[in-house]
Amino acid sequence: MNTTTLPAAAADIRNRRDAIADRSFRWLVTGAGVLVLVSLAAAALSMLWGGREAFARFGLGFLWSDAWDPVNQVFGALVPIYGTVVTAVIAMAIAVPVSFGIAMFLTEIAPKWLRGAVGAAIELLAGIPSIIYGMWGLFVLVPVLAEHVYPWVDAHLGQWPLIGALFSGPPLGLGMGTAGLVLAIMVIPFIASVMREVFLTVPGRLKESAYALGSTRWEVVWDVVLPYTRSAVIGGIFLGLGRALGETMAVTFVLGNAHELTASLLMPGNSIAATIANEFAEADSEMYRSSLIALGFVLFLVTFVVLSLARLMLRRLARREGR
Template sequence: MSFLTRSSTHRQADRIFRWITIVCAASTLLLVGAILWNLMSNAWPSISRFGFGFITSTQWNPVKSEYGAASSIYGTLVSTAIALLLALPISLAIALFLTSYAPPWIARIVGTCVELLAAIPSIIYGMWGLFVFAPFMQKTLQPWLANLPGPLFSGAALGVGMLTSGIILALMILPFLTAVMRDVFAMTPPVLTESAAGMGSTSWEVTWHISIPHGLRGLVGATFLGLGRAIGETMAVTFVIGNSHRIAGSLFAPGNTIASTLANEFNEADSPLLEAALIELGLILFAITLIIQILAQLWLRSLQKQQAR
């Protein structure tokens, strides 16, 4: 008898525990829904006033109450693109160094150092960027780059601007990319790499013909990861991008990103329409992250299917 009652209270407790975990799990769905709903409803005055023109308009004029997202979207995409262009080859090379060139004890030290780059908070990247790295850019790197032909490296060397932000973003995503690429290289079956080496391939040929094709999908996944990290980075960029609502052809020019515009102007937004416009910027950033996330997860799923085969 006592056994029966005990097992039924146990079953009761199990059911309650299970429901608690379900409620907690459901809260994540609720959160995502609430974020979307809140951003949309608070951005509504701006959405209904400017419509689709908001995305393509380069206006940002609080006096006339005209707002457009084009310069922020442009800056977000360009700074992220610079970061990826710089970080992808460098992280690939570091991963290569760690897995095939360096002796284990050096690889351990270098690996730790690169990982520690991820431990530095973004506000410190921003301070270092503004007070140390931007002057260095202005005095050393930008005058040197200005010798190159083309409009990309023209104009006044201000130190702050799109290029400086891109370089700092590249540093910030470097540890994440390196970690994924290192795992990808480590996952290449030794049979393949050893056979290639046995046939007389150089280390680079083994990497180029065996490891990279074998891990290509993982490397693309790493790119998504870096993209997601760089696109919403706020504090570091706010310090060094120069905060101007202009689209300039030169990478030396100051600009802004969605995140930096929010960080800079949201607390000073004194009109409801400006606040709504800023929240709509946030909504656009959310949409971009959502798309990246969906693509990354679809990619990951096809990767798992391929591996299961």
């Protein structure tokens, strides 16, 4: 036997083994990706199937009906949808500027010895379970708002002609405004962490060049840092919005859980997640249970649409930037 053929045979065996390993790895990661899509479709279809009775009886009117009467088996999703959207909008209106300020402070202003401590505190806040936020909101924030904040808001802002309907009502402390505030405190650590990380990716030479040309710190942030990290910042904001839309326990504690459609932020309301959490164990009929599952499907659609819009916006920004 020719000994020169042995290294060639060994190399051929090794190449076949590498090809099999590479092909197996490709199928493995492809299966992982397909598993995500299958799980997503399975979750959506299971909720749609579970809510089929509600959709069959109420049709699309289920989405804009404000009725919720378990006794007479009449249900509508408008009040939970409205509460979910309003509380999420309030949360983002508070959380985005605060998160931006925190990220700017940590990357541009804070001394090095303070950045680590504040960064660790933000990560700790992000790891606190949502039920802790809800309990804190109920036992600490609600009494403070009911005694010291909402009476002033009702007496002063509630009398204005255009925005009075938003800020008038009894100072209960529970309501959509309180829920939005608690949600804002919850999502601030997530958005601030993302913003801080992406702001740190800005090359120092860009900022130093802007300072050398006489730009102020605000001009550097607005004209250099934000344009460079715009796509990632928007992605972080929508990540926080997705968390706010689907939050359950924190909102359940402070929202008031009232199926009433009202414009006032001081009045109790309801959200999709809170309705499902509060009433699923009490659903004593198939139609009641089907309506709650249909609410879950609606929440799935709302979250999917929001995240899809985020992806579309990021893609348009990337195309505009020539990437």
